[in-house]
Amino acid sequence: MTAAEVLSEFAADAALSSDLSPWGGKFSGKLLMAPMAGVSDAAYRLMARAGGAALAYSEMVSCAGLHYGEKSWGLVDPDPAEPDIAVQLFGSKPELFRESAQRVSERLGERLALLDINMACPVPKVTKKGEGSALLEDPELAAKIVRACREGAPDARVTVKIRRGRYMGQEVAPEFARAMEDAGACAIAVHGRFATQMYHGEADWGVIDRVADAVSVPVIASGDILSHDAAQRALSQTGASAVMVARGTYGNPWVFSGHEPTAAERIAAFECHVRLLEATGAHLKRARSLAGWYFKGMPDAACWRNAAMSCVTAEEFLAVAASVRASVQNVQNAPGTEWTC
Incomplete structure (x- = not known):
């Protein structure tokens, strides 16, 4: 089956839509699925779009990888069922960004919703090369990268994702965002943590307002958007035009619509x-990871997660799901019955 056929046949049972609409180019009030390394593949993006995400991002893609080999293009190419896609690039060399922007734009055409530049990743193996959040310390180089992308793909929207700053107590986001706007970025996504915090502590949504006050382009809120209610609060309580949901999507494609799913x-x-x-x-x-996320909170969830860890084929994963469904039905039919795994 194709992905479109899968959605047509099975999406409705999960309270998801098989009718995926193009983004439309508007940020105002939109909920977007964030780029997540090792997570946001085509299947994940399709689930998010079926759940109501206005747009979904690729995993972050190395400009050097696109230059030197073909493997990285697998992260860029959308599935035929995807109406469009946002592609996030990372690196530190403007000339490679220029080349990547041109090649991605030519390859995807109208299905390229926007090009996003990662200036937020806090992972040491990225920052030690001067990439990701390390660029927050070099606004001149970061601006050159934005301009290079605009030169390589003049018809593409170019956005930037940043953090509050690289080091604790050293907030640079407002002035840095202004420099990115001056270089040609059409929107700024802001994660409300310092890079050295990784994903610990709480995101400071106040920095979203400070960035929004500093720029005239749309600002996208990121960080601790773990539920639909949190997304709506971020839109109503900050200067954000849109929100970007990352971990809040784990096992929850309904986070974009606010639907509360049943166990079934x-x-x-x-x-x-x-x-x-x-x-x-x-x-x-x-x-295997998906099983842990979708079955989280269900009785005997750890048992089902462990069962999935030994699965290899689609049929084996579907058999685990069938066992979970049978247990749910047993409990519903006979209240007080123990779940069995």
């Missing part, structure tokens, strides 16, 4: 997601 819908969503992995040619071992 969560199981159906897992099954749909597994089938999309297979349809898009992704490594099915990714479904």
